[in-house]
Amino acid sequence: MTNTSVHLGRAGEVATLTITSKKGALGPAFWREVPPALAGLGGARVLIVRGQEWFSAGLDVKATAPVIAPALGQPEAFAAVVAEMHAAIEGLAALPIPVIAAVHGWCIGAGLELISACDLRLCSADARFSLPEVKLGITADLGGLQRLPGLVGRGRAAHLALTGEPIDAAAAERWGLVTEVLPTPEALFARAGALADTLAQLPPRALEGTKRALSAELPHAEGLQQAVAWNAQHMTADGLMNALKGRGS
Known part of the structure; x- marks a missing residue:
């Protein structure tokens, strides 16, 4: 455009x-x-x-x-x-x-x-x-x-x-x-x-969650909880296993 x-x-x-x-x-x-x-x-x-x-x-x-x-x-x-x-x-x-x-x-x-x-x-x-x-x-x-x-x-x-x-x-x-x-x-x-x-090539949800955590102007404890909540919602077992395989683990 x-x-x-x-x-x-x-x-x-x-x-x-x-x-x-x-x-x-x-x-x-x-x-x-x-x-x-x-x-x-x-x-x-x-x-x-x-x-x-x-x-x-x-x-x-x-x-x-x-x-x-x-x-x-x-x-x-x-x-x-x-x-x-x-x-x-x-x-x-x-x-x-x-x-x-x-x-x-x-x-x-x-x-x-x-x-x-x-x-x-x-x-x-x-x-x-x-x-x-x-x-x-x-x-x-x-x-x-x-x-x-x-x-x-x-x-x-x-x-x-x-x-x-x-x-x-x-x-x-x-x-x-x-x-x-x-x-x-x-x-x-x-x-x-x-x-x-x-x-x-990186998982888009992981990138988005990382951006959110970096930009959030929150007290330390609240920032930790935000990151945990994001992972709880968006992390998948398949994604985790694929990542581990990619690292040769």
């Missing part, structure tokens, strides 16, 4: 959502197009999110200004505008399948908030990450300030958000924002595809 800002491709059980707008700018069309794209995943078992020119230049301020400007000073109207953006990012985070962000080039502002909602993040050596909203006189409000502390720690999240300064791929790996740095974009996309293929 092809839209003006995103393209959803498919290779077997792996889907790829590519940001196709110029420099990955996230304008009104992007936020409208993501939810129906996610609804079209069908039987996909893994989703890769990537950019075309580079990952994302962040919010397309020029295209978005006419939408936001009339709502300024009106909390309810402003919340309604931002709700469309939230629906796209929270919809991505809520997918029951693993989501891999493959980042090359710049990943700025809303783009960084977008990848923070993914499960796994890889990048190429040319990647740069920035959350510059404070320099624009605004507060990041698309989930990055809520998710980044859990990914990189509160201190490093504060450094990104309060200074607006970019970090390179090496720092992103050192901080834990990404788990792998590949030498080139081509190597990045190949690695993301190989990782997606590996995940697609």
Whole structure:
């Protein structure tokens, strides 16, 4: 399926959502197009999110200004505008399948908030990450300030958000924002595809249950009970025996 800002491709059980707008700018069309794209995943078992020119230049301020400007000073109207953006990012985070962000080039502002909602993040050596909203006189409000502390720690999240300064791929790996740095974009996309293929072969219910347990903001004991309840409902004797056979046990 092809839209003006995103393209959803498919290779077997792996889907790829590519940001196709110029420099990955996230304008009104992007936020409208993501939810129906996610609804079209069908039987996909893994989703890769990537950019075309580079990952994302962040919010397309020029295209978005006419939408936001009339709502300024009106909390309810402003919340309604931002709700469309939230629906796209929270919809991505809520997918029951693993989501891999493959980042090359710049990943700025809303783009960084977008990848923070993914499960796994890889990048190429040319990647740069920035959350510059404070320099624009605004507060990041698309989930990055809520998710980044859990990914990189509160201190490093504060450094990104309060200074607006970019970090390179090496720092992103050192901080834990990404788990792998590949030498080139081509190597990045190949690695993301190989990782997606590996995940697609794993039991989908186990992956979904693991995602739920990782994302649940519950006290320790309640989190344990949630994981136990999931296994009690979805684990099967046949599945367990097949897994043991696969390990040679």
